[in-house]
Amino acid sequence: MTGKQKKFLISGLVIAAALILIIATGFQGNQVFYVTVDELYAKAPELYGERIRMAGNVKEGSIEKSEDHLFTRFKMVQEGQDLPVEYEGITPDMFKDGAEVIVEGTYSKSGVFKADNLMAKCASRYEGDVTDTEAMKDYKEGQGY
Amino acid sequence: MATLGNISLQVAFFLAIAGFFVAIYARKQSREDLMEAANRIVIGIGILITVGVIALLRELMISNFQIEYVAQYTSRNTPWNYKITALWAGQDGSLLFWNWILSIYAVVAVVQNRKRNLNLLPYAIATILVVQLFFLILNNFIANPFQPVPPGFTIPDGQGLNPQLQNPGMMIHPPMLYLGYIGFTIPFAFAMSAMLTGKLDNLWITSTRRWTLFAWLCLGIGITLGGKWAYVELGWGGYWAWDPVENASFMPWLTGTAFLHSVIIQEKKNMLRVWNMVLIMLTFFLSIFGTFLTRSGVISSVHSFTASAIGPFFSGFLVIIILASVTLLIWRMDVLKTRNQLESLTSRESSFLLNNLIFIAICFSVLWGTMFPLVSEAVRGAKITVGPPFFNQVNVPIGLLLLLLTGVGPLLAWRRTSFESFKRNFMIPIVLALIAAPVFWFAGVQSLYPFVSAVLIVFVGSSIIQEFWKGMTARHRMTGENHFRALVNMTLKNKSRFGGYIVHLAIVFYFIGFTGSAFNVEVEKTLQPGEEMQAGMFSFVYSNHQQLNRPNHVAQIVELEVLKEGKPYGKLYPEKRMYFRSNQPNTEVDIIQTWREDLYATLAGVSGDNNAATIRIFVNPLVQWIWIGGAILAFGTIIAMLPTKPRTIAEKSK
Numbered sequence: 045m046t047g048k049q050k051k052f053l054i055s056g057l058v059i060a061a062a063l064i065l066i067i068a069t070g071f072q073g074n075q076v077f078y079v080t081v082d083e084l085y086a087k088a089p090e091l092y093g094e095r096i097r098m099a100g101n102v103k104e105g106s107i108e109k110s111e112d113h114l115f116t117r118f119k120m121v122q123e124g125q126d127l128p129v130e131y132e133g134i135t136p137d138m139f140k141d142g143a144e145v146i147v148e149g150t151y152s153k154s155g156v157f158k159a160d161n162l163m164a165k166c167a168s169r170y171e172g173d174v175t176d177t178e179a180m181k182d183y184k185e186g187q188g189y
Numbered sequence: 190m191a192t193l194g195n196i197s198l199q200v201a202f203f204l205a206i207a208g209f210f211v212a213i214y215a216r217k218q219s220r221e222d223l224m225e226a227a228n229r230i231v232i233g234i235g236i237l238i239t240v241g242v243i244a245l246l247r248e249l250m251i252s253n254f255q256i257e258y259v260a261q262y263t264s265r266n267t268p269w270n271y272k273i274t275a276l277w278a279g280q281d282g283s284l285l286f287w288n289w290i291l292s293i294y295a296v297v298a299v300v301q302n303r304k305r306n307l308n309l310l311p312y313a314i315a316t317i318l319v320v321q322l323f324f325l326i327l328n329n330f331i332a333n334p335f336q337p338v339p340p341g342f343t344i345p346d347g348q349g350l351n352p353q354l355q356n357p358g359m360m361i362h363p364p365m366l367y368l369g370y371i372g373f374t375i376p377f378a379f380a381m382s383a384m385l386t387g388k389l390d391n392l393w394i395t396s397t398r399r400w401t402l403f404a405w406l407c408l409g410i411g412i413t414l415g416g417k418w419a420y421v422e423l424g425w426g427g428y429w430a431w432d433p434v435e436n437a438s439f440m441p442w443l444t445g446t447a448f449l450h451s452v453i454i455q456e457k458k459n460m461l462r463v464w465n466m467v468l469i470m471l472t473f474f475l476s477i478f479g480t481f482l483t484r485s486g487v488i489s490s491v492h493s494f495t496a497s498a499i500g501p502f503f504s505g506f507l508v509i510i511i512l513a514s515v516t517l518l519i520w521r522m523d524v525l526k527t528r529n530q531l532e533s534l535t536s537r538e539s540s541f542l543l544n545n546l547i548f549i550a551i552c553f554s555v556l557w558g559t560m561f562p563l564v565s566e567a568v569r570g571a572k573i574t575v576g577p578p579f580f581n582q583v584n585v586p587i588g589l590l591l592l593l594l595t596g597v598g599p600l601l602a603w604r605r606t607s608f609e610s611f612k613r614n615f616m617i618p619i620v621l622a623l624i625a626a627p628v629f630w631f632a633g634v635q636s637l638y639p640f641v642s643a644v645l646i647v648f649v650g651s652s653i654i655q656e657f658w659k660g661m662t663a664r665h666r667m668t669g670e671n672h673f674r675a676l677v678n679m680t681l682k683n684k685s686r687f688g689g690y691i692v693h694l695a696i697v698f699y700f701i702g703f704t705g706s707a708f709n710v711e712v713e714k715t716l717q718p719g720e721e722m723q724a725g726m727f728s729f730v731y732s733n734h735q736q737l738n739r740p741n742h743v744a745q746i747v748e749l750e751v752l753k754e755g756k757p758y759g760k761l762y763p764e765k766r767m768y769f770r771s772n773q774p775n776t777e778v779d780i781i782q783t784w785r786e787d788l789y790a791t792l793a794g795v796s797g798d799n800n801a802a803t804i805r806i807f808v809n810p811l812v813q814w815i816w817i818g819g820a821i822l823a824f825g826t827i828i829a830m831l832p833t834k835p836r837t838i839a840e841k842s843k
Contacts (some may be wrong), residue, residue: 055820063550070583078572112715113803
């Protein structure tokens with residue numbers, strides 16, 4: 045290998061190493077644990093303070109809002125398990141009883157999940173997941189959806 | 190019509206199989222008559238799939254709710270233009286739409302190459318037919334858009350299209366993305382053909398240069414329009430969330446950009462031939478992968494797509510693509526390798542290499558971040574996601590490096606750059622950047638990345654303008670044309686070079702917009718009528734409230750008087766709509782857009798006897814520059830795509 049080639053190889057490796065380092069350090073402190081309600085309760089003390097993301101449905105009739113609508117308390121249900129959630133901020137359009145939601149935030153001894161990010165799974169860009177008309181509902185039930 | 194559609198898709202399926210063998214046999218035996226037969230089969234499939242699309246459109250138009258797809262994505266009162274968009278609103282239709290675009294591309298490629306590119310065309314056709322066959326299998330057997338509802342059911346009215354999709358942007362954004370994704374199939378097919386035939390010179394690249402540019406352009410425009418749609422429609426104040434679906438479209442764009450650059454080195458220096466093969470394979474792979482991510486639901490996304498039966502088929506197809514590509518690559522490795530080597534670190538070539546490295550790094554980080562939940566679940570048993578903070582932390586510094594390179598690369602000479610030429614080319618941009626630095630600093634741009642970005646924008650912007658200036662004045666002196674004419678003619682004489690520089694300028698515009706986002710202000714408040722809220726140097730007075738009954742929804746409209754430092758500035762009318770049919774609330778954003786900043790208002794709701802309104806205001810500086818950048822990007826790419834007119838015999842004899 046000539047000296048010139050070595051020079052290229054080394055500078056290439058240095059740059060590649062730097063890029064990999066940037067990517068690797070990006071993972072530190074930016075990890076969010078995706079857990080189910082079951083798992084959350086099972087591993088609770090370990091997960092205190094960690095950033096957690098959870099998915100579930102809004103329990104019917106559980107939504108309470110503050111006077112100025114900027115603070116929301118609700119229960120998220122997942123496979124029969126309830127989890128009380130508190131969220132500060134404006135809730136998205138799709139957020140209502142029964143909606144599928146994803147919350148991100150932290151869990152603590154108080155037993156309440158403090159969410160700082162609340163996403164209501166919207167009907168996708170593509171799949172028309174909007175509320176079925178009665179006819180479609182009957183049809184889908186017939187199909188075993 | 191459904192029967193007709195079904196039959197044509199079935200015939201197309203058998204034709205694709207036949208065409209594949211005909212094309213291969215024709216090339217093996219060098220039978221021109223059979224090559225022509227393969228060409229005609231491609232055209233035939235194009236016609237058949239077009240019939241399929243027309244049939245589905247017709248069913249959508251007449252609201253034939255006996256077809257499941259029609260009932261799911263339209264209703265009687267869906268406007269006709271959104272009945273058309275329903276063609277690609279759902280999975281089954283969008284797969285047909287995908288294949289339809291590919292079939293049109295294939296016909297154009299055949300017509301373009303049937304006379305002049307007999308060597309590469311047959312295997313390229315065979316490759317394209319494999320892709321078409323894949324989608325025909327899906328459409329015929331797994332995701333049939335003509336699936337009728339079972340007998341005995343009558344559906345009086347369909348579900349209608351999701352109101353969020355009823356936006357003009359959504360009529361253009363998905364087709365644009367598709368045009369981009371699918372366009373990479375053509376260069377990929379010619380690359381495969383080059384490998385199979387052993388004709389590994391630059392022919393496959395030069396024959397598909399404009400295809401690549403076109404695909405790249407559509408993808409770029411599609412991504413930008415997607416951002417714009419999210420921005421004006423979704424009401425969270427941003428245009429990019431590093432959502433898996435967004436990432437899926439971003440990745441092939443990244444590798445495609447790397448490919449566009451590195452083929453230049455192959456054309457000029459006959460280097461990087463293996464690498465270019467890898468890049469086009471990767472780009473095609475990521476295009477299919479992107480379609481897959483959007484359609485399968487492997488990675489959960491806010492745009493919840495239903496998990497569906499097509500997942501395993503896509504996975505299988507992706508594996509086939511990898512296996513075929515890697516096998517061919519290993520088989521042809523010896524022929525592909527070149528002995529040419531780099532001469533200097535400070536050369537155009539090395540800057541291209543670095544650029545490639547960076548694009549791949551960004552792509553890798555995006556892929557890694559997107560797939561991380563799957564990987565971590567498999568490896569550690571815990572599902573761990575990384576969100577926007579990860580993508581931003583990683584990609585902001587890498588992106589800034591890339592911006593720097595956008596300015597430096599074009600100023601470096603091929604082979605090596607002498608100190609003299611370095612001084613000559615870099616003096617003005619560096620001086621301007623040094624002047625700008627303290628100005629930005631004292632204007633308050635004092636955090637690291639925005640500051641670096643602002644200085645780099647000046648450096649890169651001025652280096653591009655300098656290139657145009659130099660060329661223009663030189664031509665003006667030589668030809669005596671006036672400056673404007675000289676500028677136009679110079680650009681038209683070197684379309685790919687100056688078209689490329691215009692695209693670089695567009696990238697600078699994008700970065701101006703990205704940098705602005707570091708200074709976004711967001712305020713949420715509940716106001717009683719007459720009260721006001723403050724955001725940045727603006728205040729917003731809740732001056733009026735109105736409830737309007739419109740044909741398909743009822744709207745709460747709030748009037749906000751905007752004051753800039755106490756002086757009247759404008760009015761905003763954010764709305765909250767409740768659609769009757771879906772019983773779904775929908776936020777209508779209102780924006781005052783200027784080149785300085787966007788004032789972006791959303792209404793979360795109106796409540797109580799006195800109509801207290803919960804309002805969210807964003808002050809987003811410099812967002813406009815991104816959309817303008819998109820237009821410049823399109824303009825520059827189109828310049829680079831304009832045909833370089835070959836001198837015809839008639840002209841020569843004149």
